Amino acid sequence: MLNHCGYHGPMEEKNIASAPKRLAVANALAASLPGTSVLADRESLKPYECDGLSAYRQPPMVAAIPANETEVAAALAVARRTATPVVARGSGTGLSGGALPLADGILLSMAKFDKIVSIDAVSRTARVQPGVRNLRISEAVAHLGLYYAPDPSSQIACSIGGNVAENSGGVHCLKYGLTVHNVLKVRAMTIDGDVVDLGSEALDSPGYDLLALVTGSEGLLAITLEVTVKLLAKPEAAQVVMASFPDVESAGDAVAGVIGAGIVPAGLEMMDRLATRAVEGFVNAGYDLEAAAILLAESDGTREEVAEETARMIEVMKANGCTRVACSANDAERLRFWSGRKAAFPAVGRISPDYYCIDGSIPRRSLALVLRRTEEMSVKYGLRCANVFHAGDGNLHPLILYDANVPGELARTEAFASELLELCIEVGGTITGEHGVGIEKINQMCTQFRPGELTQFHAIKAAFDPEGLLNPGKMVPTLHRCAEYGAMRVAGGKLPFPDLPRF
Amino acid sequence: MGGFLAPTFLDSEMSDFIPQLCDHVRRSAEAKTRLRIRGGSTKDFYGGAPTGVAVEMGAYAGIIAYEPRELVLTVKAGTRLSEVEAALAAERQMLAFEPPHFGEGATIGGTVAAGFSGPRRPYAGSARDFVLGARIVNGKGEDLSFGGRVIKNVAGYDVSRLMTGALGTLGILTELSFKVLPRPAAHVTLAFQLEAPQAVEQANLWAGQPLPLSAAAWQEGVLRVRLSGAESAVKAATARLGGDAMRDGDAFWKDLREHRLPFFRAGLPLWRLSLPQAAAPIPTPHAQLIDWGGGQRWVSGELDAVALRASVAAAGGHATLFRGGDKSQGVFHPLQPALAKIHKRLKEAFDPAGILNHGRLYDF
Numbered sequence: 131m132l133n134h135c136g137y138h139g140p141m142e143e144k145n146i147a148s149a150p151k152r153l154a155v156a157n158a159l160a161a162s163l164p165g166t167s168v169l170a171d172r173e174s175l176k177p178y179e180c181d182g183l184s185a186y187r188q189p190p191m192v193a194a195i196p197a198n199e200t201e202v203a204a205a206l207a208v209a210r211r212t213a214t215p216v217v218a219r220g221s222g223t224g225l226s227g228g229a230l231p232l233a234d235g236i237l238l239s240m241a242k243f244d245k246i247v248s249i250d251a252v253s254r255t256a257r258v259q260p261g262v263r264n265l266r267i268s269e270a271v272a273h274l275g276l277y278y279a280p281d282p283s284s285q286i287a288c289s290i291g292g293n294v295a296e297n298s299g300g301v302h303c304l305k306y307g308l309t310v311h312n313v314l315k316v317r318a319m320t321i322d323g324d325v326v327d328l329g330s331e332a333l334d335s336p337g338y339d340l341l342a343l344v345t346g347s348e349g350l351l352a353i354t355l356e357v358t359v360k361l362l363a364k365p366e367a368a369q370v371v372m373a374s375f376p377d378v379e380s381a382g383d384a385v386a387g388v389i390g391a392g393i394v395p396a397g398l399e400m401m402d403r404l405a406t407r408a409v410e411g412f413v414n415a416g417y418d419l420e421a422a423a424i425l426l427a428e429s430d431g432t433r434e435e436v437a438e439e440t441a442r443m444i445e446v447m448k449a450n451g452c453t454r455v456a457c458s459a460n461d462a463e464r465l466r467f468w469s470g471r472k473a474a475f476p477a478v479g480r481i482s483p484d485y486y487c488i489d490g491s492i493p494r495r496s497l498a499l500v501l502r503r504t505e506e507m508s509v510k511y512g513l514r515c516a517n518v519f520h521a522g523d524g525n526l527h528p529l530i531l532y533d534a535n536v537p538g539e540l541a542r543t544e545a546f547a548s549e550l551l552e553l554c555i556e557v558g559g560t561i562t563g564e565h566g567v568g569i570e571k572i573n574q575m576c577t578q579f580r581p582g583e584l585t586q587f588h589a590i591k592a593a594f595d596p597e598g599l600l601n602p603g604k605m606v607p608t609l610h611r612c613a614e615y616g617a618m619r620v621a622g623g624k625l626p627f628p629d630l631p632r633f
Numbered sequence: 634m635g636g637f638l639a640p641t642f643l644d645s646e647m648s649d650f651i652p653q654l655c656d657h658v659r660r661s662a663e664a665k666t667r668l669r670i671r672g673g674s675t676k677d678f679y680g681g682a683p684t685g686v687a688v689e690m691g692a693y694a695g696i697i698a699y700e701p702r703e704l705v706l707t708v709k710a711g712t713r714l715s716e717v718e719a720a721l722a723a724e725r726q727m728l729a730f731e732p733p734h735f736g737e738g739a740t741i742g743g744t745v746a747a748g749f750s751g752p753r754r755p756y757a758g759s760a761r762d763f764v765l766g767a768r769i770v771n772g773k774g775e776d777l778s779f780g781g782r783v784i785k786n787v788a789g790y791d792v793s794r795l796m797t798g799a800l801g802t803l804g805i806l807t808e809l810s811f812k813v814l815p816r817p818a819a820h821v822t823l824a825f826q827l828e829a830p831q832a833v834e835q836a837n838l839w840a841g842q843p844l845p846l847s848a849a850a851w852q853e854g855v856l857r858v859r860l861s862g863a864e865s866a867v868k869a870a871t872a873r874l875g876g877d878a879m880r881d882g883d884a885f886w887k888d889l890r891e892h893r894l895p896f897f898r899a900g901l902p903l904w905r906l907s908l909p910q911a912a913a914p915i916p917t918p919h920a921q922l923i924d925w926g927g928g929q930r931w932v933s934g935e936l937d938a939v940a941l942r943a944s945v946a947a948a949g950g951h952a953t954l955f956r957g958g959d960k961s962q963g964v965f966h967p968l969q970p971a972l973a974k975i976h977k978r979l980k981e982a983f984d985p986a987g988i989l990n991h992g993r994l995y996d997f
C-alpha cells in the first residue's frame with residue numbers, strides 16, 4: 131500500500147478535544163449520517179491518522195464518511211454549529227500532510243464519492259466524483275481512444291479530489307500540463323453549505339477564475355463534490371529514449387539541449403545512480419547501473435512526428451556526452467523503461483527504513499548547481515539522498531534516506547530538507563512543484579513569501595471561509611508562526627519579520 | 634488628485650515606479666478616489682465603461698528576463714504585446730494562447746487583465762494556462778508577488794491565474810511571467826464545405842483523434858482547420874483529412890483573431906457565446922461565426938440579452954456582450970448568488986476601498 135502508517139512519529143498530541151466535545155460532535159453527526167458513517171473510537175480512527183507523509187500523525191476527534199451531498203452539507207452544518215474544523219481526505223496519498231487530521235477536528239473522508247457520473251466521447255469530458263482514483267478515469271475511457279493526461283506516480287491510488295486540491299502533476303505535465311490545465315469544472319460546497327460551480331462545461335466562465343483559485347487550494351477553500359475533466363486523444367505512437375551520462379552535469383545540459391532544440395517532450399525525467407540501483411533491485415527496468423545519471427525522454431504524437439523527434443533527441447543526447455543511448459523498440463519496452471521511474475519511491479523505500487521526499491522546483495539552468503549542493507548536504511548531514519525527478523520542468527524530488535528509529539536522524543533529515551528548500555528559493559525556484567505545502571513546508575512559506583503576500587492569502591481564505599473552519603493551519607502560516615520560525619533562523623543578523631512581536 | 638504618470642526624470646530602469654505606484658494607490662484608497670488602469674487603451678470597449686483617474690502603465694515597459702531554454706519570459710506589464718511577440722519570434726518561440734491585440738498599442742498587462750485567447754486556445758490552452766507569475770499592486774497599495782518563474786509551482790493560492798481575466802479589478806499588474814513554447818515547425822490550413830452543425834461535430838470528432846489540430850473555425854458554409862506541428866506530422870494529417878489547402882490561411886487566422894473579417898465589421902453589437910465545444914447550435918436571428926472548434930461563437934446584431942442568456946445557459950455556457958450594444962443588462966453573464974457573494978468578498982480582500990477599475994467587470 132502506498133499509505134502505510136507504519137511508524138510512530140514525533141508529533142505530540144496537541145489541542146486534544148475534550149471527551150464531551152467529541153461526544154457532542156459525534157452525536158450531532160450521527161443525527162444526519164448513518165451510524166456506520168461516523169467514527170469516534172480510537173481503533174476506527176487509526177487509518178486516518180496520517181497521509182503519505184507518515185512522519186506526522188494525529189488521530190482526528192471524529193471521522194465522517196458522507197455518501198452524498200446532503201450528508202456533506204449535514205457534516206458542514208455540524209462543523210459550523212459546533213465551531214469544529216474540518217479536514218477533507220481523498221485517498222491519503224498526499225506527501226505534505228494536507229490531509230493530516232486535527233485533534234479537535236472532523237476528518238471528512240470522501241471515499242464514498244467513487245462514481246464516474248458520465249463520459250462524453252464527443253466533447254471529450256468526464257464528470258467524476260472526487261473519490262474516483264486518477265487511473266480509473268483513463269481506464270474507463272480507453273476504449274474511446276481517450277485518456278486523462280495528468281499522471282502522478284501515485285495514480286493507481288490517489289483521488290481526483292486530492293489531485294484538484296494539490297494541483298498534481300505527473301511525468302507528462304511538461305507537454306500536457308498540470309491538473310489545473312486539464313479540469314473544466316469543479317462543483318464544490320462552501321463551508322456555508324452553498325453548492326457552487328467553479329468553471330463550466332464551456333472553455334471559460336464569467337467572472338473571476340475561481341476554478342484556477344480552488345485548484346491547488348489544499349482543501350482550505352471548499353469541499354470538492356464533482357470534477358469535470360478534459361480527456362485527450364491517446365497519441366498514435368510513443369517512444370522513450372533512454373540515455374546514460376557519466377555525471378549529472380552533462381545530463382542536466384542534455385535536458386537544456388532538448389528544450390533548446392525546440393522540442394517539448396511528453397516526459398523528460400532524470401534518475402541518479404542511487405535511484406537506478408534501488409529500482410533495479412525492485413523491478414527489472416534494464417537501467418544502466420554504471421551511469422551517474424540516466425535520462426528518460428518520451429516523444430509522443432503521430433508516427434512520423436515520433437520518429438522525427440526521437441532521432442533529434444538522440445542527437446542532442448550524443449552531443450552532450452551520453453555514454454549509452456537506447457530507444458524503446460515497442461510499447462512493452464517503453465512501459466518497462468517507465469516502470470522503474472514510476473516505482474522509484476517504493477523502490478527507495480526498500481533500501482531504507484524511511485525516506486523523505488522533497489519537491490522543490492527550480493529554473494532548469496540551476497539544475498547542476500542544486501544537484502551538486504545536494505550532494506554536499508548529503509555528506510554534511512550524513513544521510514544518503516537519491517534523486518529522481520521531472521527534469522524537463524525543473525521539479526526535483528530528492529529522496530533523503532533515514533531511519534526514524536535512530537535518534538536524531540529525523541531531525542537531521544528535516545534540517546537537510548529545509549536547507550535544500552531554501553536553496554531552491556535562492557536560485558529563483560519554489561518550495562513545492564506539485565506536492566503542496568500542507569503542514570510539512572509551512573515554515574518555508576515564511577521564506578518564500580513576505581508578510582504582505584501571506585496576509586493576502588489569509589484574506590482570500592476568509593473570502594470563502596470567514597470562520598477559518600476548512601483545513602485551518604495548513605498551507606499558509608500565520609505571521610506569528612513566521613516570526614517564531616524567523617527567530618530560530620536569523621540569517622546574517624537580519625530578521626525577516628522585524629516588526630512582529632516574538633518570544 | 635491628478636492622474637498617475639511615470640515621471641520622466643526616473644532612470645531608465647524605472648526602479649522607483651512600483652514604490653511610487655504603491656504610494657499613489659494608497660493615497661487614492663484613503664481618499665476613495667477611483668482609479669482606471671490604462672495599458673494601451675485597446676480594450677476600452679470591453680466590459681463596463683472605464684471611469685476614474687488614469688493610472689498609465691504604458692511607460693513601465695521592457696523585458697525583464699527571457700531565457701529561451703527555460704521556456705519562461707518575464708516582462709513589465711506596460712510592454713507592448715507586439716514587442717513581446719517579436720522577441721519570442723526571434724527565438725522561434727511564441728505565446729501559445731495566440732492573444733488578440735485589438736490595436737497596435739496593446740500591452741501585455743492588458744492582454745492578461747482581459748484574459749483573451751486566440752484561435753489556438755482549445756488545443757493549446759488559454760491565457761491563464763500560460764501565466765506563471767504576477768507581481769501586482771493591490772487596492773491597498775501593497776506590492777505583492779505571486780507564482781514565479783518556474784513551470785511548476787504550487788506554493789500558496791494561484792493568485793497569478795486569478796488575475797487573468799479579472800479586468801484589473803483585483804490588482805494592478807506590474808510584472809508578469811509566462812510559460813512560452815517553441816513555434817511549430819510547420820502548419821497548414823484546410824477548408825471543408827460543411828454546414829454549421831456538421832462542422833461542429835466534425836471538429837469535435839477530429840479533436841478526439843491524435844491529430845495536430847491548432848484551430849478550427851466555421852463561417853458561411855466553410856469549416857477551416859489549421860494543423861501545426863512537425864513537418865512530417867502535418868503532412869500525414871493533411872493526407873488523412875483531405876480538404877482544400879488554403880493559400881491565405883495565415884491571414885485568415887490573424888483576421889479572425891483581430892476581428893478584422895468582414896463579419897466583425899458590421900458595427901452592430903457583438904455577442905460572444907462561450908459554449909461546451911460540442912453544443913448543438915443556438916438559434917439566433919443573425920449569422921454566427923464559430924471558433925474554438927465550437928467553444929466560442931460570435932453573433933453580430935441586436936439580441937435580447939435575457940432570452941439569449943437563458944438559452945446559452947441551458948446549453949451549459951454563458952454570453953458576453955463583447956462589443957457595443959446596450960450594456961444596461963450587464964456585459965457579463967450574471968452570477969449565481971452564492972458565486973456573486975464570493976466575488977464580492979474576494980474584491981474586498983484585494984481592494985477594500987473599491988477603487989480599482991470599478992464597474993469594469995460587475996457592479997463592484
Ligand SMILES: Cc1cc2nc3c(=O)[nH]c(=O)nc-3n(C[C@H](O)[C@H](O)[C@H](O)COP(=O)(O)OP(=O)(O)OC[C@H]3O[C@@H](n4cnc5c(N)ncnc54)[C@H](O)[C@@H]3O)c2cc1C
Pocket residue numbers: 132181182217218219220221222223224225227228229240260281282283284287288289290291292293294295296297298299300301348349350352353354355475476564565601
Ligand atoms: C508513491 C507516491 C507517488 C506520488 N507521486 C506524485 C506525482 O508524481 N505527482 C504529484 O503531483 N503527486 C504525487 N504524489 C502525491 C499525492 O499522490 C498527490 O498529492 C495526490 O493528489 C493526493 O491525492 P489523495 O486523494 O491521496 O489526497 P489526500 O492525500 O487525501 O489529500 C490531499 C489534500 O487534498 C484535500 N482534499 C482531498 N479530497 C478533497 C475534496 N474532495 N475536497 C477538498 N479537499 C480535498 C485534503 O484535505 C488534502 O489537503 C505521490 C504520492 C505517493 C505516495
